[in-house]
Amino acid sequence: MLYSRFKIGFVTIAMFSSMACREIPESQSTQRAADVKTEKTSLASWPVSNTYLGDIAVYETFDEIKPLFRQQSDTTYVINFWATWCKPCIEELPYFEELNKAESANPVKVVLVSLDFPQHLENKLLPFIEKYQINSRVDVLLDGSYNDWIDKVSPEWSGAIPATYIYKKKEHHLVGIPFESYIDLLNSVQIVK
Amino acid sequence: MKLVSLYSLTLSLLFITNTSFITNPVDGIGIGDEAPNFELKNVDGKWYSFENILDANGKKPKGYIIIFTCNTCPYAQASEQRIMDLHKTYAPNGYPVVAIQPNDPGKKPGDSFEAMRARANEKNFPFLYLMDEGQKISPKYGATKTPEVYLTDSERIVRYHGAIDDNVRNAAAVKVRFLENAIEALENGQNPDPETTKAIGCGIRT
Numbered sequence: 596m597l598y599s600r601f602k603i604g605f606v607t608i609a610m611f612s613s614m615a616c617r618e619i620p621e622s623q624s625t626q627r628a629a630d631v632k633t634e635k636t637s638l639a640s641w642p643v644s645n646t647y648l649g650d651i652a653v654y655e656t657f658d659e660i661k662p663l664f665r666q667q668s669d670t671t672y673v674i675n676f677w678a679t680w681c682k683p684c685i686e687e688l689p690y691f692e693e694l695n696k697a698e699s700a701n702p703v704k705v706v707l708v709s710l711d712f713p714q715h716l717e718n719k720l721l722p723f724i725e726k727y728q729i730n731s732r733v734d735v736l737l738d739g740s741y742n743d744w745i746d747k748v749s750p751e752w753s754g755a756i757p758a759t760y761i762y763k764k765k766e767h768h769l770v771g772i773p774f775e776s777y778i779d780l781l782n783s784v785q786i787v788k
Numbered sequence: 789m790k791l792v793s794l795y796s797l798t799l800s801l802l803f804i805t806n807t808s809f810i811t812n813p814v815d816g817i818g819i820g821d822e823a824p825n826f827e828l829k830n831v832d833g834k835w836y837s838f839e840n841i842l843d844a845n846g847k848k849p850k851g852y853i854i855i856f857t858c859n860t861c862p863y864a865q866a867s868e869q870r871i872m873d874l875h876k877t878y879a880p881n882g883y884p885v886v887a888i889q890p891n892d893p894g895k896k897p898g899d900s901f902e903a904m905r906a907r908a909n910e911k912n913f914p915f916l917y918l919m920d921e922g923q924k925i926s927p928k929y930g931a932t933k934t935p936e937v938y939l940t941d942s943e944r945i946v947r948y949h950g951a952i953d954d955n956v957r958n959a960a961a962v963k964v965r966f967l968e969n970a971i972e973a974l975e976n977g978q979n980p981d982p983e984t985t986k987a988i989g990c991g992i993r994t
Contacts, residue, residue, distance in 0.1 A: 676988075680862050682896075683991060710988055712862070712957060739957045742950070742966075745986040755933035755991035771932065772991065 657744035816930010824928040828918035850882030860898040861990035875915040885915035890926035923994035933989030950985030
């Protein structure tokens with residue numbers, strides 16, 4: 596039992612890293628040399644959005660936001676999937692805010708990816724961010740073809756929110772349940788930090 | 789010395805296992821496993837298990853569409869009409885919808901038995917809407933969110949697990965009807981393809 600769990604974890608990691616590695620050569624093979632450079636750059640650089648709501652980047656498709664999950668710097672990324680209507684998400688937001696503040700001088704980046712419905716961005720999400728004065732970075736992902744991208748974040752993720760993907764280069768960890776406390780979040784960050 | 793290092797290795801393995809268990813509650817049943825039985829109260833006050841659930845013709849079902857869903861989740865609400873339509877289409881054909889509400893009303897008062905009954909009456913739910921009293925059934929299935937579907941065959945073997953279709957948020961934007969395709973596959977004596985899918989949903993609160 597112990598062994599099999601450990602093995603599953605290992606296989607998942609192996610699958611994920613092989614997925615991530617395979618992606619570049621495959622796309623390269625179908626592109627001209629000039630495009631390859633663009634592809635490499637976009638994988639390493641921060642995602643670019645065509646749409647902004649105030650200073651919040653709004654991504655229509657997962658492909659647009661994908662570079663957020665493929666950064667190669669020495670930073671630990673703490674990416675939380677949430678929505679304003681999701682009560683357990685809201686309850687754990689203060690822990691992310693605290694982490695964002697406490698680690699502001701360190702290579703730790705908190706990103707709150709809102710999965711709010713398109714029709715709720717202006718009348719719910721923006722007022723929420725203002726009311727609670729959220730300081731962490733908030734991005735919006737609108738891609739409703741969930742089955743196409745949940746596994747690209749992590750095969751360990753069932754799709755339930757809240758969920759938090761924490762990674763640094765190839766080290767990664769998916770937390771599929773709410774954090775009970777700030778310490779609980781810190782401990783999860785330590786696993787990959 | 790050897791013993792000590794073995795001991796610490798076991799401890800660290802325990803730690804890893806424990807962590808993955810706590811952070812990802814995905815233990816449960818998979819494709820090919822038998823769906824755990826239950827005895828749960830419906831919104832009409834009657835108790836149901838696999839033994840007394842029948843299709844729209846009063847016959848033993850050819851399969852069961854078990855959907856973990858609730859009153860309060862926006863994704864569940866967005867799926868409500870689709871779930872009603874599924875039952876109306878497939879219960880006469882041998883596949884009744886069995887909806888199970890998995891949330892603890894202590895944590896989500898909007899999912900109390902009274903609230904479930906009110907919602908079922910208001911919308912005139914044609915399917916069973918069962919309360920997972922004590923939140924014992926959803927962990928056995930390994931369900932983590934609402935809505936989440938398990939389609940079984942007549943022998944209660946899970947043949948499809950996941951989403952109703954490819955757009956839980958917006959019925960008008962649906963392109964692929966995963967669950968309906970899975971039922972058609974069973975009707976044709978085939979394995980559903982895909983057998984599992986994923987969607988964003990509200991984490992079940994037990």
